[in-house]
Amino acid sequence: xxxxxxxxxxxxxxxxxxxxxxxxxxxxxxxxxxxxxxxxxxxxxxxxxxxxxxxxxxxxxxxxxxxxxxxxxxxxxxxxxxxxxxxxxxxxxxxxxxxxxxxxxxxxxxxxxxxxxxxxxxxxxxxxxxxxxxxxxxxxxxxxxxxxxxxxxxxxxxxxxxxxxxxxxxxxxxxxxxxxxxxxxxxxxxxxxxxxxxxxxxxxxxxxxxxxxxxxxxxxxxxxxxxxxxxxxxxxxxxxxxxxxxxxxxxxxxxxxxxxxxxxxxxxxxxxxxxxxxxxxxxxxxxxxxxxxxxxxxxxxxxxxxxxxxxxxxxxxx
Amino acid sequence: xxxxxxxxxxxxxxxxxxxxxxxxxxxxxxxxxxxxxxxxxxxxxxxxxxxxxxxxxxxxxxxxxxxxxxxxxxxxxxxxxxxxxxxxxxxxxxxxxxxxxxxxxxxxxxxxxxxxxxxxxxxxxxxxxxxxxxxxxxxxxxxxxxxxxxxxxxxxxxxxxxxxxxxxxxxxxxxxxxxxxxxxxxxxxxxxxxxxxxxxxxxxxxxxxxxxxxxxxxxxxxxxxxxxxxxxxxxxxxxxxxxxxxxxxxxxxxxxx
Numbered sequence: 001x002x003x004x005x006x007x008x009x010x011x012x013x014x015x016x017x018x019x020x021x022x023x024x025x026x027x028x029x030x031x032x033x034x035x036x037x038x039x040x041x042x043x044x045x046x047x048x049x050x051x052x053x054x055x056x057x058x059x060x061x062x063x064x065x066x067x068x069x070x071x072x073x074x075x076x077x078x079x080x081x082x083x084x085x086x087x088x089x090x091x092x093x094x095x096x097x098x099x100x101x102x103x104x105x106x107x108x109x110x111x112x113x114x115x116x117x118x119x120x121x122x123x124x125x126x127x128x129x130x131x132x133x134x135x136x137x138x139x140x141x142x143x144x145x146x147x148x149x150x151x152x153x154x155x156x157x158x159x160x161x162x163x164x165x166x167x168x169x170x171x172x173x174x175x176x177x178x179x180x181x182x183x184x185x186x187x188x189x190x191x192x193x194x195x196x197x198x199x200x201x202x203x204x205x206x207x208x209x210x211x212x213x214x215x216x217x218x219x220x221x222x223x224x225x226x227x228x229x230x231x232x233x234x235x236x237x238x239x240x241x242x243x244x245x246x247x248x249x250x251x252x253x254x255x256x257x258x259x260x261x262x263x264x265x266x267x268x269x270x271x272x273x274x275x276x277x278x279x280x281x282x283x284x285x286x287x288x289x290x291x292x293x294x295x296x297x298x299x300x301x302x303x304x305x306x307x308x309x310x311x312x313x314x315x316x317x318x
Numbered sequence: 319x320x321x322x323x324x325x326x327x328x329x330x331x332x333x334x335x336x337x338x339x340x341x342x343x344x345x346x347x348x349x350x351x352x353x354x355x356x357x358x359x360x361x362x363x364x365x366x367x368x369x370x371x372x373x374x375x376x377x378x379x380x381x382x383x384x385x386x387x388x389x390x391x392x393x394x395x396x397x398x399x400x401x402x403x404x405x406x407x408x409x410x411x412x413x414x415x416x417x418x419x420x421x422x423x424x425x426x427x428x429x430x431x432x433x434x435x436x437x438x439x440x441x442x443x444x445x446x447x448x449x450x451x452x453x454x455x456x457x458x459x460x461x462x463x464x465x466x467x468x469x470x471x472x473x474x475x476x477x478x479x480x481x482x483x484x485x486x487x488x489x490x491x492x493x494x495x496x497x498x499x500x501x502x503x504x505x506x507x508x509x510x511x512x513x514x515x516x517x518x519x520x521x522x523x524x525x526x527x528x529x530x531x532x533x534x535x536x537x538x539x540x541x542x543x544x545x546x547x548x549x550x551x552x553x554x555x556x557x558x559x560x561x562x563x564x565x566x567x568x569x570x571x572x573x574x575x
Contacts, residue, residue, distance in 0.1 A: 010477060068475070069482070070445060071455065095458050095475045102445035103455070105411055106418075111536030112410050114442055124540060129438070134335065137540040148442070180454040180488075183470075184481035194476060200574070224575065242474060242495065249433070249494055251476070257574045278572050280565060282556075291553060296568045300556020308562035313575055316566065 002032035004058075004086040006077060007049055008097055009037065010068075014045055016197040017092035019052045019156035021149055025090055026053025026159065028121050034058060034086070035164075038076045040066035043166065050164035052156060057164045058084075060171055070099035071177035078107050079171050087143040088123065093151050093252075094196070101148045111140040114148040117254075117275060132274055150275070151196045152254035195244060200226030200257045203246055203273070204234060207262020207283055207302060211239040216306040217261050223313040229253070231269050247272035261302045265290025282306065319370040319486075321361040322426035324417060324447070325354040325389055327382035328437040340539040341407055342437055344378075350385035353432030355392070355499035360462060360492050361430050362393045362500070371395050373424060377405060377416055383515070390510035391502030397513065398424070402520045404527040409535035410446055416530055417443070418450025419523040428469070431491040433458065441491075448489035456482050457491040 005022045008015040025033050035054035037045055040063035049057045060076040077100065081089060089104070091097040098114070105112035116138070118126040125138045125147055195201055202224065204217040214228070221228045230240035232247050246253055248268040258276035263269060265281070265288055273279070274293050281294040282302045291297035298305060328351045329344055336343040361372045374389040376382045377400045386397035400420050408416060421429055429451070434441040448455035460479070461472035464486075473480045474493055502510070520530055528534060552568070554561050569575045 068480070071448075074449065095473070098442050099445040099455065099457055102410065102414075102442035103449045105442075105536075106414050106446035106449035109411055109536065112442065112446075113537050114410075114440065128545060130335070132545055135543045135545050136335075137543070139538050139540050140536060141538055142536050174452070176448075176452040176454060180456055180482055180484040182480050183483050185478065186481075187478040196476060243476065243478065248436075257569070257572075278574060280568065282561075282565075286555075291551075293551075294553075295551055296565065297551065297553040298556050298561045298565060299553065300559070300561055304559035305556055305562050305565070308559045309565050312562055312566045313569075316570075316575060 001030050001088065002084075002086050003028065003030050003034070003088045003090060004081060005033070005035045005054065006089070006091045006097060006100060007035045007037050007045070008092065008094055009039060009042060009045060012041065012045065014048050015092065015094070016156050017094065017151050020152070020154035021090050021092045022049065022052045022054060023157045024119065024154040028119070032056070036060065036077060036080050038065050038073050046164055046166050050162065051158040051160060053159055054164055056167060058167050058169050060169050067182040068096045069180055069182060070096055070103055071180065072173050073100045074103035074107055075173045075177050076169065076171045077104055080169060081108065081144055088145045088147070091146070091148050093148050098148060101146055105146050108144055110144045110146050111142060112146040112148065113138045113140070116147055116149050117153045119147060128275070132271055150252055150254065195227045195229050195246065195251055195253055198227035199255050200224045201229045201246070201253060201255045202226055202259040202261065203229035203231065203263060204240070204261045205231040205263030205269075206233050207264070208234070209262070209303070213303065214240055216302065220259065220261070220306050220310045223310045223317070224257070224259075226255070226257070231263055260290055260294070261306055263290055264288045265293065319368070319428070320373065320424065320426040321364060321370060321428045321430060322373045322375050322421055322424055323354070323357045323361045323389065323394065323430045324443070325358065325374050325376050325385055325432070326351040326435050327376060327378045327385040328435060335542060339407070340542070348381055348384065350388045351432060351436050353434050353436060353494055355432070356494045356496055357430040357432045357492050358389045358392050358394060359497045359499040363497065364428070364462070364464060373398060373426065375417065375420060375424070376400070377408070377413060379406070386515070387510050388502060390513045391506040392500055393506060395513065397515045399515070399517045400523055401517055402530070404520055405530045407532040407535065408530055409537045410440070410442060411536045412530050412534035414443060414446035414450050415534065416520070416523060416525055417447050419525050420518065421447065421451060423523065427486045429453070429489040431489070433491055433493050444489050444491040451489065453487050453489050454484040455489040456484060459490050459492045460495050462490060462492065462496065
């Protein structure tokens with residue numbers, strides 16, 4: 001059996017989500033675990049990939065591919081898969097990777113299972129369904145198998161391997177793959193880690209009461225070394241940018257720690273965060289649904305508790 | 319110009335899985351997937367007062383006609399329903415083949431999708447359909463403009479926004495932030511009944527039964543289980559911020575600080 005992992009990068013950094021999937025691939029126990037990197041200047045990232053378990057790294061080095069567009073990546077992955085006979089292809093979900101995975105499925109007539117949170121060594125995927133009220137075991141009837149994993153499903157763990165075998169690949173792009181072009185970008189500056197990559201997320205909801213109170217979430221996140229998330233309600237109200245939105249129409253995250261400040265826990269939000277390892281919530285409404293899936297629920301005023309908690313954490317860390 | 323909008327009829331409520339077929343139970347009441355209403359709205363906005371045609375396309379059981387009627391009531395001009403018992407249980411590969419074949423016959427300048435299906439949480443179909451049609455695809459469109467034969471999309475990503483241009487014909491999946499879908503007017507609802515409505519079989523779209531439904535699918539559902547239970551949940555009542563220490567102790571115990 002052979003496994004290929006699509007590694008996504010932003011700037012000159014490999015995305016933690018895809019390194020988590022690579023770590024998982026290496027743990028499946030296969031001899032042939034390879035990664036594929038596509039873009040400009042990506043060859044320099046190959047040794048990073050080796051640290052997370054790739055024995056071989058396919059490098060499709062092309063400056064024209066640096067913009068994050070899915071279709072040329074479908075061409076690149078299809079070539080690597082077909083020429084080398086990879087049976088299983090794994091991707092960490094993102095705006096880019098979802099489109100790559102689905103385009104690849106159609107190109108290769110290959111089965112795609114998405115929103116997986118785990119994969120067993122006999123290649124059964126685990127997919128939460130119906131607002132995560134049920135876990136579905138899914139399989140593939142043919143190869144190649146394509147699997148797209150929910151963000152944060154696996155920790156990225158460096159195993160410290162040596163230099164990988166680097167295979168440079170050049171690709172002939174399909175005509176239709178080259179028609180879309182990125183002509184501009186507006187990148188949002190973020191102080192800390194992005195919410196998909198963060199081990200700790202402090203998220204705020206309506207219960208914070210006012211946009212200014214988001215500083216409570218920001219200060220607690222800073223003290224904990226985490227990122228700030230938000231509910232749809234506060235994003236819609238303009239209190240916080242969309243890039244921080246967690247939930248059905250935002251991001252799905254599963255950090256080690258999720259701290260919910262003034263969040264009621266509506267189903268649309270729940271689906272975005274309930275697979276977090278540990279959930280701590282503070283809400284003044286004792287009947288808020290969030291307490292049903294919190295490991296520690298605190299009934300109280302977030303404006304009183306959050307600053308004290310921030311202070312205690314700072315003291316402990318100093 | 320012709321704009322096709324792909325829509326899905328989804329079960330109302332939280333949904334249940336039929337243990338015998340291992341599929342989502344679609345026997346109850348259903349409705350237009352609300353994310354698809356954004357795609358219908360965007361098509362109607364692009365059409366404006368022009369003589370462009372908006373065609374809504376769905377794959378599903380006969381009852382999916384209800385959702386297509388809703389899109390017609392919003393203002394779409396024509397509906398196409400691909401409905402065939404042999405298509406039930408189609409996975410992504412099979413669905414993209416069926417929709418791709420139907421869309422190829424329609425040959426629209428622009429194909430629109432909503433950002434996800436509220437039942438299966440799928441958010442990938444457009445890229446597979448675009449590949450079948452060999453057209454450029456842009457997803458997560460927060461803004462969409464057309465200038466002659468070129469479309470310009472502001473795409474939401476994890477890092478901010480990309481502005482993407484592509485020539486028509488193209489496939490675009492719109493985010494639900496792109497617009498506020500209109501409600502059908504009474505006049506629209508009455509008028510919808512008279513609008514052209516085609517129901518197509520697999521043979522009509524030119525796909526073999528072996529390429530559709532479970533036979534044509536490359537993935538399968540094997541089993542169901544309850545989600546892993548959370549450990550012992552604790553709940554404390556705060557008084558004047560005194561729980562901060564309890565939270566810190568909990569985080570220390572869990573080795574999170």
